[in-house]
Amino acid sequence: MIHVVDYGTGNVGSVLNMIRKVGGEARASGDPGELSRATKLLLPGVGSFDNAVQKLGKLGLPDLLRDKAREGVPLLGICLGMQLLSDGSEEGVLPGLGLIPGRVSRFSFGQEWPDLKIPHMGWNRVRRCKTHPLLNGLDENSRFYFVHSYHYQCQDEADVLLETTHGYDFTSGVQRENVMGVQFHPEKSHRYGMQLMRNFVEI
Amino acid sequence: MLAARLMPCLLMKRGALVKTVQFKTPVYVGDPVNAVRIFNEKEVDELILLDITATTERHNIDFETLEKLTSECFMPICYGGGVRTIDDMRRLYALGIEKISLSAAAIERPALVTEAATEFGNQAIVVTLDVKKNLWGKYSVRTHGGSVDTRRHPVDLAREMEAAGAGEILVNAIDRDGTWSGFDLKLLREISASVRVPVIACGGAGTLPDVRGAVREGGASAVAIGSMAVFQGKDLGVLIKFPSREQQDALFE
Numbered sequence: 281m282i283h284v285v286d287y288g289t290g291n292v293g294s295v296l297n298m299i300r301k302v303g304g305e306a307r308a309s310g311d312p313g314e315l316s317r318a319t320k321l322l323l324p325g326v327g328s329f330d331n332a333v334q335k336l337g338k339l340g341l342p343d344l345l346r347d348k349a350r351e352g353v354p355l356l357g358i359c360l361g362m363q364l365l366s367d368g369s370e371e372g373v374l375p376g377l378g379l380i381p382g383r384v385s386r387f388s389f390g391q392e393w394p395d396l397k398i399p400h401m402g403w404n405r406v407r408r409c410k411t412h413p414l415l416n417g418l419d420e421n422s423r424f425y426f427v428h429s430y431h432y433q434c435q436d437e438a439d440v441l442l443e444t445t446h447g448y449d450f451t452s453g454v455q456r457e458n459v460m461g462v463q464f465h466p467e468k469s470h471r472y473g474m475q476l477m478r479n480f481v482e483i
Numbered sequence: 484m485l486a487a488r489l490m491p492c493l494l495m496k497r498g499a500l501v502k503t504v505q506f507k508t509p510v511y512v513g514d515p516v517n518a519v520r521i522f523n524e525k526e527v528d529e530l531i532l533l534d535i536t537a538t539t540e541r542h543n544i545d546f547e548t549l550e551k552l553t554s555e556c557f558m559p560i561c562y563g564g565g566v567r568t569i570d571d572m573r574r575l576y577a578l579g580i581e582k583i584s585l586s587a588a589a590i591e592r593p594a595l596v597t598e599a600a601t602e603f604g605n606q607a608i609v610v611t612l613d614v615k616k617n618l619w620g621k622y623s624v625r626t627h628g629g630s631v632d633t634r635r636h637p638v639d640l641a642r643e644m645e646a647a648g649a650g651e652i653l654v655n656a657i658d659r660d661g662t663w664s665g666f667d668l669k670l671l672r673e674i675s676a677s678v679r680v681p682v683i684a685c686g687g688a689g690t691l692p693d694v695r696g697a698v699r700e701g702g703a704s705a706v707a708i709g710s711m712a713v714f715q716g717k718d719l720g721v722l723i724k725f726p727s728r729e730q731q732d733a734l735f736e
Contacts, residue, residue, distance in 0.1 A: 291579060293553070298557060326606065328601075400485060401606065402704070425529075425559060468558055470558060
């Protein structure tokens with residue numbers, strides 16, 4: 281059973297739809313009592329960093345998520361949910377969960393790519409930086425749907441799971457022990473997203 | 484690198500899928516749920532669904548049909564038509580709609596765009612500008628299915644909507660709608676050069692080179708096709724179809 285953290289931001293409906301489609305069991309919850317018994321967690325999220333941190337805080341979830349991660353419960357962050365795993369973001373002033381050391385920065389193109397749009401919105405490919413069960417069955421032709429203006433910068437290169445090019449190369453996936461994050465939306469990425477979600481169900 | 488997005492733009496009228504010419508004479512082309520399922524199987528990048536009478540006839544958003552559409556759809560969906568409040572939007576996002584297109588409501592009250600962007604993020608808010616040329620060749624933005632002239636220039640409104648928090652601007656050229664005659668590249672160029680957010684080109688696609696032109700010459704980040712996705716060809720019968728991934732890759736190489 282995957283518990284999808286429902287804290288009032290993020291497309292919980294789409295995530296539940298896809299987990300069920302690939303044969304997993306899923307439940308949305310924002311209740312600390314219920315989430316404290318979770319054996320697998322998915323943290324979605326769209327919108328602004330501070331808004332999400334505040335909403336998690338109101339439900340008393342940041343400490344709970346940190347505790348669950350330390351217990352070894354698999355935790356997957358999606359989009360802003362991945363960014364929340366960091367220490368903090370240029371987008372806001374509030375601290376992130378601090379589960380994978382690093383900070384989140386805004387795309388900055390300067391003179392080199394004057395035509396590139398922000399947000400990075402649309403389908404793009406990913407390159408794997410290490411092998412991990414979350415990436416089983418995916419290859420260099422796998423395409424994922426992205427929409428974001430900020431990207432993760434890991435402190436330790438060993439935590440970088442995936443890379444993508446938008447102007448320059450940025451980190452599009454992170455992983456340290458049982459904590460994982462992807463910047464794209466697997467729940468909106470057709471069969472490639474389904475494969476990744478199936479992998480998470482099986483982890 | 485990021486690929487330009489190509490998406491079907493589907494029109495709904497009282498629960499049926501239709502296609503118009505210059506925003507008039509809607510022709511029945513099928514069932515929206517079925518069509519969306521086919522486009523999902525074809526793994527299209529994204530899909531736009533506009534209810535063309537929700538605002539003009541002031542009827543409610545057809546949540547029931549939308550729920551059927553989204554439960555088996557694994558791509559981003561943008562919905563527009565009759566959305567006027569944050570509550571409407573919250574309900575749509577809960578169904579699994581990613582993006583909401585605002586037109587009349589946003590132009591009448593830009594603060595709605597700001598409120599929506601604050602609550603759901605800029606990426607979730609698309610502002611649609613239906614643009615028509617007047618007799619002197621001057622562009623202005625229309626609402627309510629093209630029947631109300633706002634007397635606003637699309638470039639001014641695009642800038643205003645971007646500043647208010649719109650994450651994308653959908654530019655729909657009324658004169659080109661359903662004509663298969665190519666995009667209004669001048670209009671696209673003017674708008675894409677004046678905003679930093681992605682512009683979606685809509686209205687006039689007849690061939691794949693038209694689609695490429697909207698990106699290469701028009702500066703659009705995404706292209707929406709209507710007739711091309713639901714008819715076999717100009718003046719021909721209904722056929723749900725879409726360029727293959729190979730065709731799309733070749734287009735935007």
